[in-house]
Amino acid sequence: MPPVPRLPWRLAAPLLAAFVSVPFILPLALPLLRSSSTSPRALSQHRLSWLPSPLIQTAPMAPPPRVPSPPLPMQIPASPPPPPMQTTPFPPPPPSPSPPPPETPANDDRRVRRFNATDFLARLRGKRLMLVGDSMNRNQFESLLCILREALPDKTRMFETHGYRISKGRGYFVFKFADYDCTVEFVRSHFLVREGVRFNRQRNSNPILQIDRVDKTANRWKKADVLVFNTGHWWTHGKTARGKNYHKEGDTLYPHFDSAEAYRRALKTWARWIDKNMDPARSVVFYRGYSTAHFRGGDWDSGGSCNGETEPTFKGAIIDSYPLKMRIVEEAIGRMRFPVRLLNVTKLTNFRRDGHPSVHGKAGDKKVSKRKQDCSHWCLPGVPDAWNELIYASLVLEPNPVAWEKR
Ligand SMILES: *[C@@H]1O[C@H](CO)[C@@H](O)[C@H](O)[C@H]1NC(C)=O
Ligand SMILES: *[C@@H]1O[C@H](CO)[C@@H](O)[C@H](O)[C@H]1NC(C)=O
Numbered sequence: 085m086p087p088v089p090r091l092p093w094r095l096a097a098p099l100l101a102a103f104v105s106v107p108f109i110l111p112l113a114l115p116l117l118r119s120s121s122t123s124p125r126a127l128s129q130h131r132l133s134w135l136p137s138p139l140i141q142t143a144p145m146a147p148p149p150r151v152p153s154p155p156l157p158m159q160i161p162a163s164p165p166p167p168p169m170q171t172t173p174f175p176p177p178p179p180s181p182s183p184p185p186p187e188t189p190a191n192d193d194r195r196v197r198r199f200n201a202t203d204f205l206a207r208l209r210g211k212r213l214m215l216v217g218d219s220m221n222r223n224q225f226e227s228l229l230c231i232l233r234e235a236l237p238d239k240t241r242m243f244e245t246h247g248y249r250i251s252k253g254r255g256y257f258v259f260k261f262a263d264y265d266c267t268v269e270f271v272r273s274h275f276l277v278r279e280g281v282r283f284n285r286q287r288n289s290n291p292i293l294q295i296d297r298v299d300k301t302a303n304r305w306k307k308a309d310v311l312v313f314n315t316g317h318w319w320t321h322g323k324t325a326r327g328k329n330y331h332k333e334g335d336t337l338y339p340h341f342d343s344a345e346a347y348r349r350a351l352k353t354w355a356r357w358i359d360k361n362m363d364p365a366r367s368v369v370f371y372r373g374y375s376t377a378h379f380r381g382g383d384w385d386s387g388g389s390c391n392g393e394t395e396p397t398f399k400g401a402i403i404d405s406y407p408l409k410m411r412i413v414e415e416a417i418g419r420m421r422f423p424v425r426l427l428n429v430t431k432l433t434n435f436r437r438d439g440h441p442s443v444h445g446k447a448g449d450k451k452v453s454k455r456k457q458d459c460s461h462w463c464l465p466g467v468p469d470a471w472n473e474l475i476y477a478s479l480v481l482e483p484n485p486v487a488w489e490k491r
Contacts, residue, residue: 212267214310215269216270217276218315221313244258269304276315291330292331295331302357315351333349347409368425370427371426374433390442398435
């Protein structure tokens with residue numbers, strides 16, 4: 085096995101911070117639990133078992149070995165309007181020259197377990213893991229397929245059940261890992277709430293967003309044992325951001341509506357659905373937090389770029405940026421009965437201006453316009469691998485639902 089590149093210590097810190105926040109708002113939750121554990125609003129007792137204190141001292145994290153693998157049967161999708169999705173392998177960064185994190189003794193099982201794809205698959209045996217969201221979640225889905233596939237001696241034992249190739253055009257994929265009788269699935273849902281159309285007097289159709297109704301794909305969500313949600317990037321684009329005759333609640337189509345408030349109400353709709361339809365004794369639900377884009381000198385649609393970056397950034401306002409949308413996510417999750425696990429990855433993504441496909445998003449000699457770069461998705465292997473490692477670590481530390489343990 086080649087030497088394992090060590091994670092620079094400065095990057096390990098935000099990784100840890102992200103993990104530690106998986107036990108969502110525990111500090112806030114404790115007084116609540118003490119004072120009102122009988123109220124229907126009380127945060128689940130479940131969160132108590134998430135006390136992360138031993139974690140903080142004893143969790144050196146290193147990335148998994150980067151083993152080059154034959155390419156998955158994937159296509160490189162064409163640029164979609166909002167953040168373009170591209171999936172080209174990118175050479176992993178050279179091992180960092182910074183000193184490795186100090187070795188600390190393993191004291192108990194609360195330590196963040198090093199990623200182990202075989203063990204991850206064993207834990208998923210007989211289960212369905214589903215990622216639901218926009219193309220950032222598809223990025224994470226592809227990462228998960230790649231890192232789990234590494235554990236298979238026979239790569240043909242993993243396949244899309246209908247033979248579909250991953251492309252932007254399709255909104256649902258089911259990859260089966262036959263030896264473990266488990267699936268890793270992706271369900272496209274840009275907003276988690278329902279997209280629709282309305283016809284005006286001239287019979288022209290216009291898109292609308294029903295922020296008080298959950299997305300049509302929700303009937304699929306119910307069937308999963310592990311769910312990973314996300315929505316975010318689409319709320320800053322075009323019609324959603326402008327909010328003109330677009331957001332609908334009940335029978336009301338708002339002539340103007342604020343996008344942040346729409347996001348708040350949409351997450352509330354999603355949260356209500358989870359609380360009503362998902363059983364914490366049977367399923368684990370993650371919400372993956374906002375993933376930072378790094379456009380210089382413009383945005384995704386106005387000539388912003390990120391080419392030529394070769395190192396993470398360690399300074400500047402971006403390091404501490406934490407979008408309002410994340411506060412809204414915290415607020416929504418904090419009010420839920422279902423103990424949703426927040427993957428608070430925002431900070432760790434803040435550093436990685438060097439991790440985007442930029443102009444390298446197209447295979448071979450197909451030229452990508454320097455004008456329209458992809459500085460929102462991530463190269464693989466790369467940043468989303470860390471998000472999936474956190475999911476694994478979370479499932480190791482807290483393998484609830486209890487029902488799974490009894491099998
Ligand atoms: C998520 O991380 C950010 C930045 O690291 C931090 O400010 C915020 O409080 C964290 N949220 C939770 C719920 O832990
Ligand atoms: C990974 O997990 C498998 C299955 O539990 C185990 O046999 C193997 O020793 C683990 N590998 C490492 C490096 O810990």
